Amino acid sequence: MHKTWWKILGSVLVIYTAIAGLLLGVPHLAILNETIRNLYFHVPMWFAMIVLFSISVFYSVKSLSSKSEIDDIKAVESVNAGIIFGILGLITGAIWAKYTWGQFWSFDPKQNFAAISILLYFAYLILRNAIDEEQKRAKISAIYNIFAFPMMVVLLFVLPRLKDSLHPGNGGNPGFNSYDLDSRMRMVFYPACLGWILIGYWVYTIRFRIRSIENKQQHN
């Protein structure tokens, strides 16, 4: 958490993504045109969010058995950091949708379910704020989080595939993986995902460290 090398690695990967993602060649596809490059910027936001929410659910489970306050703080701060990436993903998705589907928000199943899964995590934060007693708060919110996580996975990856979604990879629409994620795009897409996951994890560690200092000062 305090080491520097992975922070530098994340920074380098993200900067590489911005350069290579804009300059390297991409498949020429109708409607998508150059917006296919959004794969390098919009999709990694969701990957970073899912990784952060996975960290959160891991520490929620851990805090139930360890009853440690640190695990509880880790769980809430990774949700806090993950939500930022989720909101960025929603906004970039809406902008992309305006120029490919014609509207910012066309109530596409993928968009709706993504918004609902963000709301699930807003509910988690509100639930936490509603309970004053610390141990009760840790326990109830950990259990809520354990239920919210599979809900989020189902909302993002299962339900949009069953409905008629316009989003690539859903509702009969081929995903980027199947026909146009060629080797050129993979060379940018995978580093982009790793880079943004590292940056997301970094933001989470900063939040966690600030929170634990605040916590220590409160107890003193």
Added chain:
Amino acid sequence: MKKIFFSLILLMATMQLFAQDNGVEMADSLRSSGKIYVVVMCIVIILVGLLAYLFSIDKRLKKIEKENHIGK
């Protein structure tokens, strides 16, 4: 290690050969006129600035942690 690195570089160089052209409008002219590099530069500057800011926050936090005797 060196061998792997060089073969990777060579692989990247051949990637360009697979570029296809099926008449769909792309920003080729924009790129050839060189102005796309302006945008790339701006994005990189913004990213570098934000990341440097993150590093400086990290550094300040480390100092505060030391003052508060929070172990690693």
